Structures are given as C-alpha cells and as structure tokens.
Amino acid sequence: MAEVDIVRRRNDGPRFVTGSLLRHILSMTAAGAVGLMAIFIGDLANIYFLSRLGDEAIVAAVGYASSILFFSTSIGIGLAIAATSLIAPALGARRRVRARRLSVNAHMLTFLFSAVASVAIWFAIRPLLELLGATGRTLELASFYLVVLVPTLPLLSLGMTSAAVLRSVGDARRAMHVTLSGAIVNTILDLVFIVHFGWGLEGAVLSSLLARIVIMGVGFYGVISVHDLMGRPKIATLKQDAPPFCRIAGPAVLTNIAPAVGNGYITLAISAYGDAAVAAWAIIGRITPVAFGAIYALSGTVGPILGQNFGARSPSRMRDVFTLSLLTMAAFTGLAWLILALVAHPLAGLFKAGPEARDLIVFFCRWLSPLFVFLGTVFITNAVFNTLGRAHFSTLLNWGRATVGTVPFVLLGGKFYGAEGVLAGNMIGGVAFGLIAIIAGYRLIDRVGETLEL
Template identity: 75%
Template sequence: MQKAGPNLAVQGGKKGTMNNIETTRRPSAQAPRFVTGSLLRHILTMTGAGALGLMAIFVGDLANIYFLSRLNDEAIVAAVGYASSILFFATSVGIGLSIAATSLVAPALGAGRRMRARRLATNAHLLALIASVLIAVVLWFAIEPLLELIGASGRTLDLAAVYLRILVPTLPVLALAITSSAVLRSAGDARRAMFVTLFGAIVNTILDLILIVHFGFGIEGAAVSSLIARLVMMGIGFYGVMIVHDLLSRPKSATLMQDAPAFLQIAAPAVLTNIAPAIGNGYVTYAIAAYGDAAVAAWAILARLTPVAFGAIYALSGAVGPIIGQNFGARSPQRMRDVFTFSLLTMAAFTGIAWFGLGVLANEIAAVFNAGGEARELIVFFCRWLSPLFVFMGALFVANAAFNTLGRPHFSTMLNWGRATLGTVPFVLLGGRFFGAPGVLAGNMVGGVAFGIVAIFSAYKLIDAIGETFKPPENPVGHEVV
C-alpha cells in the first residue's frame, strides 16, 4: 500500500499520557476490532448493521416510486427512472471516493497507526468534497443533453430535468455522508455507519408522505424529500466521525497534497469501477426505452426493488473491505483468505433467500406499484427467473472490495468495465432483438455470469500472492505512527 507522508514514531512523555487517556475514552483507539475473534461473526455483524442502513435508504428510494406510482402516471415513474440513471453515475463517483477512504483508513487502524488514520480520514472528506462539487457543476449544465442521450423525450424529459435540478446540487452533501459512513465502517463502528443511512431513509419516507401524498407535490416533492434526507445523513455521519471517534482533524493543505496521490491511486480506478455499472445501467435504460414508458417504468421499479431485495449483499460488499483491511494491516494472510471465503458463502445464502421471496411475491410486488400489462409481466419475469443470477453480481461486489482494499483497484476496474460493456451490450442487443423488453432484462443479467466467476478466482490468487510477501510487522499493533 502506498504511504503518504513520513512515518514518525510518537514516543513517551506527555504525548504518551494523552494517548493513554484517549484510549480509555474512545472505543476506536483500542486494539483493532477485526484482527481477532470469529470472522463469520464480524462479517454477519457488520453486514447486518450495514444491511439495515442500506436497505432503509433503498426502501426510501422505493417509497418515492411507490407514492409516485399511485398517481397513475407512467410518465412520472419513467422520468424518475431516467433521472436515476444519471444520479447513479454521480453517486458512483462518491462511492468510489469512499472506497479509497476505507482502503487507507482501515489498514492504518489495523496496524495501530491511529494518528495517520485520523489524517487520512480528514483528507478523504476534503477530496470527496472537491470532486463532488466539480461533478455537480458539470452535470448541472448537461442535464437535458444527458437525458436526451439515454432516450428521454417530451413531458418525461421535462419531469426528469426538474427532478435533477433539485438533487444535483446536493451531490457534495451525499458524497460527504458516504465518506463518513465508510470511515465509521473502517473503525468497526457498524452501528453508527448504519445510522447514517437509516435515519436518512426514515426522514425521506416521512417527507414523501407529507409532500407527495398530503400536499400532492409529485416529482418535486420526491426530490425535496431526498434533498433534506441527504442533509440529515451528512450531519449524522460527521457527528460519528468527528465527535464519537475523533477521526477528523483540522485540514492542512500540506498533508492534503501529500496524501492526495495515495488516494488518487485507489480512488481513480475505484471511481472508474463504480461508474461502469452506471454506464451499463444507462445503456439498459436506453435499450429498454425503445419499448415505451411502460417498459421504462418497470425498469425504474426493478432498479429500486433490486437493492432492497439484495440489500444484504450490497452491505456485505461494504463490510468486507474494513475486515480484510484491518487484517491486511495486521499481516494475517489466512484470516484475509477466510474473510473472502465466508463472505462468498454468506452472499450465496442471501441471494437464495432473496430469490425465494421475490419469486413467491412477484405478482403482489407488481400490484403494489400499480403495474399492469407489460410492466407487470416484466416485473414478474425478473423476480421469478432472473433474480438468482444476482449471485454472480454479488461475487463481483465482494471481489471488488478485496481488490480495492489490497491495493489492486485496477482489477476491479477491468472486471467492472468488462461487465458493463462485453457483458452487457451484446447480450442486451441480442436479447432485445429476439425477445423484446424481456430479452433486454435477461441479457443484462446473463452477461454478468462469466465476470463473477473470473472475479472469484482472481481475488483468491491475489490474496495468496500478497500473503506470501508478508514479513513480521515493523510496528506492532498499538504503537502510534503518523
């Protein structure tokens, strides 16, 4: 892992006394949480807390679609689908930056280098803010052209543009919230990381009821609900990182410049990795738009239903990085390998449970969203026959976490872009040509099978290769290094 800045040992005296006081007051200053104990328990604990938080925010997004679908206007639901494809791209950038935070902060904590972890966490937030502001400015001036590019037109385009004009300026707020949550997970505080998204989702859902259902504000109400929810998320994240764990310090331009290369080395490929699914998602939206607003509305519903159904897998991929990262910092190759194995088995079990639920409730799900005709057929088809293929996407997610944490983010980039291009475009084209809208959905899922398998074998090979290079650590856990 590339180091940013000098390594200066802090020794004895008054500083040592202050460190002892800090250790007694703050849980995060104790020995790294994941380097001992049951790995399966760590995985399930982190995943459970993360799943509750993630699924809560996904449910909040789903609530937007649900309440809007009750207006019996497919153009509104389709507009949110188009807008979400663009927001997915922007959010992916923030997630990529947060991956860099996890990849650097977790190993630093695992090696007992708390002061360095504090500095890295601070600079991670600064870099996330700078990057997200730039992206928000660019997107603001490209809203209509981007919507036209993915197939939106007429009233649907106008509605999607209104939605984006409200939410695009909040991208920096969301990026900071995501980064704070990543730092909390790196510290092993799954509960507070969960609170970031959980309370954001609660606020979002309550405001949906007030603004959409009670006041009838429609798509504008949905956007304002999300805006306020993001502000709540950022506030809770900052409280956990800064007040509870003391992992934010006064920013310094000198250390920012020193740490930026290490972040960019991971963040650049991680951002590209997370943009890839957004590009693939945008292409699927473009392909399915040829079959009308009903097909796009079904795709918009599925795009929000899938994260809820498979929320545990998304959370698992977020839990793997900190656990592998701390054991990487502690130089425990066997535990790193076991983390990956247990994560894959857990992911497969979660997929089976989600498939069963979706298959049994397929018709009821379509009815809840007032979907009829072609929209209903597409939702039922996905739930019953395509959802089990998500296991290969889950394998890719888990492997990505390992690649990013172990300093090989370009592996994730290559696999994800391969999945978004070779694993999406030809399969969607052929599926659409021979089977219409159902073929588009099927092609999108079938194309990911090979990439999930390759990701599994590549991650095992990387973990084994890194394990062979380990030497006894120069600085034992608990010895403070900047």
C-alpha cells in the same frame, strides 16, 4: 460524554484481527444492511407514492433520472472506497494519528472531487437524458428532478465517506445510522409532501434533498464527536495524502461508474419499448437494492475486515474473509430469490403496474433474480482489489462487465425476445465475469499473502 469515552476506549485497537471472522462479517453486514436497505426502501417508497398518482410518465421520468443519479452516486461511492482502503489498514496497524489525518484529508478531497463532478453533470443533464431516450413531457419531468438533486452530490458523498470511516473503525451501528436517518427522513417527508400536500414530483425532490443534508450531518457527528477521527486540516498533509487517495479513488470511481454506464445503456435499450417498459425498469431498479441490500452491505463490510487483517499481516485470515463472504453472499441471494418469487405478482400490483410492466416485473423476480449471485461476486471481489491496492483490477473487471458482458447480450436479447430479452441479457452477461472475479480474488490474496509472510 461518558458514552463517547467508552466508545473511544473500545475502539483504540483494531476489532477484526481477532475473533470469529464469520461473526464479524455477519454483525457488520447486518448493521450495514439495515442502513442500506432503509435508504433503498426510502427510494422505493418514493417511487411507490409517485406510482399511486397513476401517471406513468412520472414513473418513467424517475427511471431516466435514476440512471444519471446512479452515475453521480457511483462517484461518491468510489471516493468512500478510497477512504476505507487507506484508513482501515492504518487502524489495523494501530496508527491512529495517521488514521485521523487520512480521515480529514479524505473528506476534503471527497468534497472537492464531488463538487467538480456535480457541476459537470449538471450542465449535461438534458443531453444525457436525450441520449437515454427521454422525450416530451417525460424529458421535462426528469430534467426538473435532476436539476435540483445533482448539486447535492457533495453532501451525499461526504455522508458516504463518513460512513466509510465509521465502518473502518468497526462501528457498524453508527455507520448504519448515517443512511438509516436519511431513509427515515426521506420516507416521512414523502408522506407529507407527496401524499398529504399532493406536491407530486416536486415533493419527491424536496424530500430527497433534505434527506441528503441529514445523511451528511449524522455522518459528521459519528466521525468527529464520537470517534474523534477527524484531524485538523493542513495543506501540507493534504498534498501528501492526495496522491495515494487519488491512486485508489480514480480506479474506484471508474469501477463504480461502469455499472452506471451499463445501467444507462439498458435504459436506452428498453426505452425502445415505451414508457411502460421504462417504468417497469425503474420499479425493478428500486426493488433490486431492497431485495439484495444485504449483499450491497456485505460488499462494504469486506474492505474494513480485510484491510485490518492486511495491516496486521494475517494472510490466512484474509483468505478466510473472502471465502466466508462469498458463501454468505450466496446464501443471501438464495433467500432473496425465494421471497421475490413468492411475492412477484402482489409486488407488481402494489405499484399499479399496467399489464406490460407487470409481466416484466414478475419475469425478473421469478427467473432472473437468482443470477444476482454473479453480480454479488463481482462486488465482493471489488472490495478485495481496492483494499489490497489493486483498484485498477476492479476497473477492468467492472468495465468488462458493463461492455462485453452487457451490450451484446442486451442487443441479442432485445432482438429476439423484446423487453424481456433486454432484462435477461443484462443478467446472463454477468455470469462469466462473476466466475472470473472469484479466481482473480483468490490469486491476489495468495500473492499478497506470500509477501506478508516473507
């Protein structure tokens, strides 16, 4: 109880409006990276244990299913972004009562919207998988995987929103615990269900389901018991807060769906080259978040820090947050590229990848991974747009990236260079949009800064 009181007193004021911004960015990113990379490692362990079964159809099935899970998870991320965009400025302006009210209403709206989305996706599972190119036994396996996991989207979304509230208040450690606990549970249960009991895909599904329950529970504990940032639900205040929440959540969800749609298109394009290519794409999809987990965490850090300084009317610090975040992201990308290039062959061998899948994994690690810097730029700028009330800018940027910046490049790459061309086209198409994001981000911060100085 004493620890709880200390935490509450320490977080009475906004943390990010004073002190070194770089220190805030690095400390928040480090904690966030541990939590995110843990859950990504859990996903990687999931597919690793399944790959050891020597059945390429199972790995390909997870690849197809992951495209749809990515889509559903993106909805939860968008809802969590809306929570951060409202709660962090309220805390920065020292309006704690309002922050508590926004927190409970954000959780209620998150549950409602994610429940509706999960029902809609659940009924469309088989048509979506067929649209992505899944057939035969691979289609049946992927369908089973999704039928069980898609209904758990509300649980995962609530956990994400709780983690967003914890980041908004500056408690990066407990926000990390939300995902870290889920990852630990997922990995341990994978060992028990897949390796020990030999349940295969069924074991993977069960471990993921239980991990999502843990994520929600740990998130609620941090928000309610530690920070007392969950007000009493009231229909009247819910009606008041729903419009501003939806104004951010709608574009934010559309923004996060865009990469999922682009990912689905790439899955469709690469399915033309067989289960081996899809399996390689599934493995790459698990390697990438682990390698670049710090960048994903950094993009989640920008919103709370920028939001508190926006609420405190500090335009110069807002611009510095963006600059330092971009530089930090570039450094993280360079380090990740170096590591991937060095371990490319052993990494491919770890998953018992066949010759074709191995070549694709190595090609990505050595030659395409540095282009992730442009995707990282888009992620960080998304946080700027969402926090400063221009979520629709993020929507336009991300859908442009997912369509104009993906489809023609993937088509041309596949036509001339096969599966390798599909992967290369996807990464090359993001270069222009990364550069556009930098320019647009600075312009928006300067424009908002001018209004704050009036």
